[in-house]
Amino acid sequence: MNLLYPWAGIVTVILLLTMTFWHLLRPRARTQRVAALWLWRTLPVEQRAMRPWVAPQPWWLWLLRLAVVACIGAAAMAPSLPVVGTLPPTVLIAIDRSASMATVVDGIPRSQQAKRLAHALVDALAPESVVTIVAFDRSVEILASQLRDRTLAHTIIDGIEPRAVAGDFAQLQRWAQLSASSRQVLYVIGDDDALFVPNQHALWRALPVGGNAANQGITGVRVTRTATDWHVDVRIEASGSAPSLSRIVSASDADGQLIEAAQLDWMSATPQQWQFTLARVPSVLHIRLEPTPADALAFDDDFVWQADTNAQVLVDLAVGDDVFLPAALRSLPNVTLTDTDNTNSDLLITDDVAAIPTPLTQGVWLINPVRTNALITTTTRIEAPRIEPLVVRAPTANLLRDIDVMQLELLRAGVLQPAYWAQPWLQSSAGVHAVAGMVDGFPVVVSAFDIRESNLPLRSDFPMLVRNIITYLTPPMRQSVWQTGEVIPLATINQPMPVLQQQPSGGQAAVVAVGDWYVLRGAWQVGAYRIDDRWYAVTIGDARESAVDRPMPDLALPAPVLPSGVSMTTWLGLFGLLGLLLERGVTWYTRRST
Amino acid sequence: MDDPLLTASEIQWLLRQRLRERGQAIPARDGGQRAPFGRGLEPELLRRYQYGDDVRRIDWAATLRMQRPMVRQTLPVAAGVLRIVVDVSPSMYVNAAHWSHLRRLVAAIGVVALAAGDRVDVYLGSDEMSAFVDVSRWLNWCATMSQQPTSWRFPALSASTHPMVLCGDLLHPAWSDVLTQASSHTSQTVVCHWQSNDTVDIPDDGEYQLCDSETGEQLTILLDATLRARYQHVRQSWYAEVQTTCRQLGIRYVAVPPTTALMTLMAEVVQ
Numbered sequence: 001m002n003l004l005y006p007w008a009g010i011v012t013v014i015l016l017l018t019m020t021f022w023h024l025l026r027p028r029a030r031t032q033r034v035a036a037l038w039l040w041r042t043l044p045v046e047q048r049a050m051r052p053w054v055a056p057q058p059w060w061l062w063l064l065r066l067a068v069v070a071c072i073g074a075a076a077m078a079p080s081l082p083v084v085g086t087l088p089p090t091v092l093i094a095i096d097r098s099a100s101m102a103t104v105v106d107g108i109p110r111s112q113q114a115k116r117l118a119h120a121l122v123d124a125l126a127p128e129s130v131v132t133i134v135a136f137d138r139s140v141e142i143l144a145s146q147l148r149d150r151t152l153a154h155t156i157i158d159g160i161e162p163r164a165v166a167g168d169f170a171q172l173q174r175w176a177q178l179s180a181s182s183r184q185v186l187y188v189i190g191d192d193d194a195l196f197v198p199n200q201h202a203l204w205r206a207l208p209v210g211g212n213a214a215n216q217g218i219t220g221v222r223v224t225r226t227a228t229d230w231h232v233d234v235r236i237e238a239s240g241s242a243p244s245l246s247r248i249v250s251a252s253d254a255d256g257q258l259i260e261a262a263q264l265d266w267m268s269a270t271p272q273q274w275q276f277t278l279a280r281v282p283s284v285l286h287i288r289l290e291p292t293p294a295d296a297l298a299f300d301d302d303f304v305w306q307a308d309t310n311a312q313v314l315v316d317l318a319v320g321d322d323v324f325l326p327a328a329l330r331s332l333p334n335v336t337l338t339d340t341d342n343t344n345s346d347l348l349i350t351d352d353v354a355a356i357p358t359p360l361t362q363g364v365w366l367i368n369p370v371r372t373n374a375l376i377t378t379t380t381r382i383e384a385p386r387i388e389p390l391v392v393r394a395p396t397a398n399l400l401r402d403i404d405v406m407q408l409e410l411l412r413a414g415v416l417q418p419a420y421w422a423q424p425w426l427q428s429s430a431g432v433h434a435v436a437g438m439v440d441g442f443p444v445v446v447s448a449f450d451i452r453e454s455n456l457p458l459r460s461d462f463p464m465l466v467r468n469i470i471t472y473l474t475p476p477m478r479q480s481v482w483q484t485g486e487v488i489p490l491a492t493i494n495q496p497m498p499v500l501q502q503q504p505s506g507g508q509a510a511v512v513a514v515g516d517w518y519v520l521r522g523a524w525q526v527g528a529y530r531i532d533d534r535w536y537a538v539t540i541g542d543a544r545e546s547a548v549d550r551p552m553p554d555l556a557l558p559a560p561v562l563p564s565g566v567s568m569t570t571w572l573g574l575f576g577l578l579g580l581l582l583e584r585g586v587t588w589y590t591r592r593s594t
Numbered sequence: 595m596d597d598p599l600l601t602a603s604e605i606q607w608l609l610r611q612r613l614r615e616r617g618q619a620i621p622a623r624d625g626g627q628r629a630p631f632g633r634g635l636e637p638e639l640l641r642r643y644q645y646g647d648d649v650r651r652i653d654w655a656a657t658l659r660m661q662r663p664m665v666r667q668t669l670p671v672a673a674g675v676l677r678i679v680v681d682v683s684p685s686m687y688v689n690a691a692h693w694s695h696l697r698r699l700v701a702a703i704g705v706v707a708l709a710a711g712d713r714v715d716v717y718l719g720s721d722e723m724s725a726f727v728d729v730s731r732w733l734n735w736c737a738t739m740s741q742q743p744t745s746w747r748f749p750a751l752s753a754s755t756h757p758m759v760l761c762g763d764l765l766h767p768a769w770s771d772v773l774t775q776a777s778s779h780t781s782q783t784v785v786c787h788w789q790s791n792d793t794v795d796i797p798d799d800g801e802y803q804l805c806d807s808e809t810g811e812q813l814t815i816l817l818d819a820t821l822r823a824r825y826q827h828v829r830q831s832w833y834a835e836v837q838t839t840c841r842q843l844g845i846r847y848v849a850v851p852p853t854t855a856l857m858t859l860m861a862e863v864v865q
Contacts, residue, residue, distance in 0.1 A: 026801075027800060027801060028801075029800075029801040029802055029803040029814055030800065030801070030802050030803065031802070031803045031805060032796055032802045032803065032804050032805065033688060033804075033805045033807055034688065034804045034805065034806065034807065035685035035686075035688045035763060035765050035790055035806075035807055035808075036685050036763075036765035036766065036806055036807070036808065037804060037806040037809070037811055037813050038765070038766070038767045039765070039825070039828055039829060039832060040804060040813055040815065040825065041813065042828055043815075043821065043824050043825060043828060591798070
């Protein structure tokens with residue numbers, strides 16, 4: 001029996017106890033003024049007891065009053081008897097246990113919501129009914145067949161947990177086609193994708209749980225700068241109950257120019273990595289994930305990454321009296337010259353006056369080494385070498401980007417003996433005059449000529465050469481230290497990616513930074529969403545969207561599926577009123593006859 | 595303006611009535627003649643024997659009847675006076691409607707006497723007497739008549755042949771003494787016994803604390819149908835005892851239930 005207002009029962013009990021107490025309490029004698037007492041004194045008057053209580057005597061009118069109050073109080077509690085037998089004798093309950101069921105919606109995982117619905121269904125079964133419990137994701141597993149034991153059914157339902165695989169309703173459909181008869185009712189409890197399943201075989205009843213959260217999306221983007229280029233790793237996750245998932249992921253620049261694109265297919269909820277390499281990193285990298293034309297499921301997820309154009313490079317310059325090089329360095333954006341022997345500098349520019357520190361702790365640009373040192377072997381020096389074109393291979397090709405080598409004139413240059421690590425990037429008929437390569441993991445550039453003994457400082461591409469060398473020598477940016485679930489301190493970010501760092505719940509949120517590293521989605525199915533030109537952040541590790549208000553479906557079973565019961569309020573209230581009328585009539589008749 | 599104590603039609607009806615007990619009627623009945631033997635025919639008063647009385651005046655028949663020595667006293671003939679003694683004790687005022695009914699009865703009796711040319715002497719709770727010969731003054735006085743807060747006692751009256759009407763409930767343990775006193779002052783006494791049933795009117799059963807209106811005494815009872823019936827029986831027995839005593843004393847007894855109409859009561863009084 002279900003009680004809609006249990007507190008009315010408490011009130012009723014208190015009222016009944018009060019009535020009983022009142023009945024047992026001896027009433028106070030009423031004062032009546034009479035003409036004389038001496039006639040009364042001739043009568044044998046019953047002596048009044050001193051105790052305030054009277055002996056309980058069964059008085060049927062009092063019992064009737066108690067019954068009236070009990071009936072009215074019971075009616076106020078709105079009791080209802082569960083209706084059994086309305087469900088068909090054989091019921092199939094299919095519970096989605098795909099990865100999307102682990103999603104927490106409004107604080108309740110979808111799997112828990114599904115279990116609550118399943119428990120309610122089992123409780124509503126007729127005594128003679130049998131239930132078959134099925135869990136499905138990519139496949140269908142029959143957990144219990146033709147089960148009569150309700151306790152065991154509840155236990156089996158409690159044991160269903162979401163798994164890290166995608167769901168496939170086609171499998172459930174096939175299973176239902178083979179196993180379920182047309183007289184059976186199949187209750188499918190899952191997230192919204194279940195609604196897409198056509199009603200073909202057994203009598204389907206879709207009981208959706210959870211919100212309409214997207215089950216796919218970009219969950220992380222990592223941009224790694226190496227010595228020669230940029231590597232972009234995009235992590236894309238998919239889940240849900242779709243039989244298959246196909247997405248096109250693309251990267252474009254700020255102007256919408258397509259840079260890379262690929263098609264990704266999922267057959268499970270395993271996250272996929274999409275990697276591509278960029279020779280030049282655009283100022284804005286727009287990564288978009290969109291459905292294929294054959295995929296009918298709506299999807300909207302994209303991601304914008306903006307390059308860091310303000311990264312500062314600390315240069316330790318130790319080249320003596322050269323005035324052209326410092327001027328060129330200062331003309332470059334984001335380059336800061338530091339004091340000599342600054343161990344925190346990103347690179348060292350030296351002319352081999354001092355000893356080169358070994359092992360290397362930073363990138364080195366060695367200018368005009370006059371003798372063999374720890375890095376390079378100098379064989380001889382020649383006068384006015386005539387520069388020859390050189391096929392330069394990556395990654396040193398970028399050193400001469402935008403530089404016209406054939407117009408370069410050198411007064412005097414040394415001839416280098418290329419080491420195993422060195423790749424020449426400037427040579428003449430006499431030999432190699434400049435090399436570049438990685439030594440102990442650090443980039444090294446050697447130019448065996450004095451800048452002042454060339455026409456470089458007078459050329460317009462001199463700052464560009466310096467920029468190329470600086471770019472080459474700048475150490476790769478640090479690997480992402482951000483982990484999923486970690487709170488990222490963010491600077492103030494302007495358009496197009498505003499960041500909400502404070503959620504209504506008070507937790508910290510982080511989405512994307514316009515800095516080194518970007519994106520980190522806190523957990524499953526969360527991240528940055530743009531809805532109506534507003535960006536919504538995610539709470540790292542909380543797996544709930546912060547500002548997206550999604551309606552929570554009512555967990556109560558709809559009336560056609562499960563009647564709540566027969567209300568007894570009307571009958572109890574009627575009995576109470578009839579009893580009240582009877583009590584009033586008896587009281588009136590008693591006084592009248594007296 | 596308050597309603598008049600008696601309506602015009604009631605007064606008109608009362609003016610045509612005659613009391614049986616009238617001062618003039620007594621001498622007219624025997625005319626002061628003397629019998630050939632024994633006592634004469636002058637008006638006499640039958641009263642209890644007192645010390646100093648002539649033993650020859652003992653009425654042996656009355657003594658045998660009353661079980662106490664009774665003597666006969668010759669009264670002077672006095673015509674045209676009706677004495678009305680009203681019990682104004684608090685017990686008469688327990689019910690305001692009953693008290694108003696009593697005043698109407700007293701006023702009606704006075705009107706009948708005044709209409710016959712008699713004088714009306716009224717005694718309330720003391721020995722003081724108020725005399726009336728005019729109907730209008732009499733009615734005004736009756737309209738303002740009020741009860742006494744203290745216990746009532748029978749006034750000290752001189753023995754005479756004037757008829758006397760006693761109106762009261764006699765709800766006192768010494769009620770028989772009151773009747774004896776009433777009978778000892780005149781030979782023509784009428785008792786209008788006020789039979790109030792206020793206690794029986796208590797509708798609900800339960801525990802009650804009864805309070806005596808005159809003495810203030812209290813008595814706790816558990817009233818139910820049985821006790822109510824017992825009290826009714828006791829009261830009826832007492833009424834019968836009062837009536838018997840009045841007959842023994844030569845007093846005419848008129849029961850006055852408070853719900854009886856005034857005309858009905860007066861028809862019984864003047865018959």
